[in-house]
Amino acid sequence: MSIDRRPAPAPVETAAPGTVAGALSARGLHVGYGLPGGRTARAVDGVDLDIAPGEIVALAGESGCGKTTLARALLGLERPTAGTVTHNGSPLRYKTKALKAFRRKVQLVLQDPTGALNPRHTVYDAVAEGPRIHRCGGDERERVARALSQAGLRPAEKYFLAYPHELSGGQRQRVVIAGALALEPEIIVADEPVASLDASVRGEILALLLRLRDEAGLGALVVTHDLGLAWSIADRIAVMYLGRIVEQGPADQVLTDPRHPYTRALVSVLPNSPVPEPIVLEGETPDATLIPGGCRFHLRCQELASGAAARAGVDGACRGSELPVLRADTADRAVACHLHASGSE
Incomplete structure (x- = not known):
């Protein structure tokens, strides 16, 4: 497991789409x-x-x-x-x-x-x-x-x-x-x-x-x-x-229509869920003092475990080379996921 010990990164690249100048x-x-x-x-x-x-x-x-x-x-x-x-x-x-x-x-x-x-x-x-x-x-x-x-x-x-x-x-x-x-x-x-x-x-x-x-x-x-x-x-x-x-x-x-693997796991256990089968996440949320490099969900990600991320060529980024940021998915929603960004989900 790679651990990100760098200082806190700069603010995320983009705000979520659809946000307004709210109160x-x-x-x-x-x-x-x-x-x-x-x-x-x-x-x-x-x-x-x-x-x-x-x-x-x-x-x-x-x-x-x-x-x-x-x-x-x-x-x-x-x-x-x-x-x-x-x-x-x-x-x-x-x-x-x-x-x-x-x-x-x-x-x-x-x-x-x-x-x-x-x-x-x-x-x-x-x-x-x-x-x-x-x-x-x-x-x-x-x-x-x-x-x-x-x-x-x-x-x-x-x-x-x-x-x-x-x-x-x-x-x-x-x-x-x-x-x-x-x-x-x-x-x-x-x-x-x-x-x-x-x-x-x-x-x-x-x-x-x-x-x-x-x-x-x-x-x-x-x-x-x-x-x-x-x-x-x-x-x-x-x-x-x-x-x-x-x-x-x-x-x-x-x-x-949840897009991020973590959201899909949470939604999968709801009654009448749009996700066909319940997704059981392995392990616990990592310690906030030892945040994994790359996508911080990768240690529990069902898409990485299934090989879907490797087939899309993003498994290296998921495991440690790049922190995913919120990117526009539609006009008013955003997802922070290497696999989703690759269009291979």
Whole structure:
């Protein structure tokens, strides 16, 4: 196995096609962590991504691929080691005052509503906390009631004096979403927003996010390992593997005609999958401190193992001589795969 020990590479050659000058963008984004022994974990390693108002983008991939780190960098919670995050075309500044203004427009929705809510605070106080911190003007009670109603808790006044332990899991997640909506954001970043919920209420929360997109023009980045969820909710999907986006495009295209071998493996296990047979990936995702050279998926790639890459003459590039970058596949999608680029899939 060849190991890429070079410094982090320059930003990817091209942004994914179909991207727009959205409210929230990343360009050539890298996030690395220094570890004992002089090692560096390259959690995010050259990512371009856009999230525009009025669209839902799903960021999908296995655990450990860098999804949450990328989300945190987009929120300004992690400072990138290279590349830029922009909001409405302006680079994100990491001064306290600038970050405070930014976070009023780009809000986080956490995975675990129970952990996100203070058990000693009423629903009213939980939703009002953000507007108080940001010193939003106007009638606080009206703002809280409007946010709770938008989140589907009606009549809002019924919930004002309730405590988290008195609510169901779905209601607690709606309170967390209401806390974000109280600041009237342009974008929300939701990290596994239904992972901790019962199956019976997951659909309700997903329907809520779709309604907020359609009625309020809210944009959302939904971080998930569940492509079935992405299929239900996303306008666009970005599939991430070991710190890089390997396929990106409209949800219906990516999920009905996956091109990258990793995406095909993920889609193959979905119900009614367009991939004829389930693809079982061998091994685990490599350590982010020991990233393979060439295509970082090559150690697990079913196309390389089957000999398809060798027949196309790209197996050497896959194994170590060239890092694949996102290249236009159609007008609005991109794939980072040597074999796909060769036209021999």
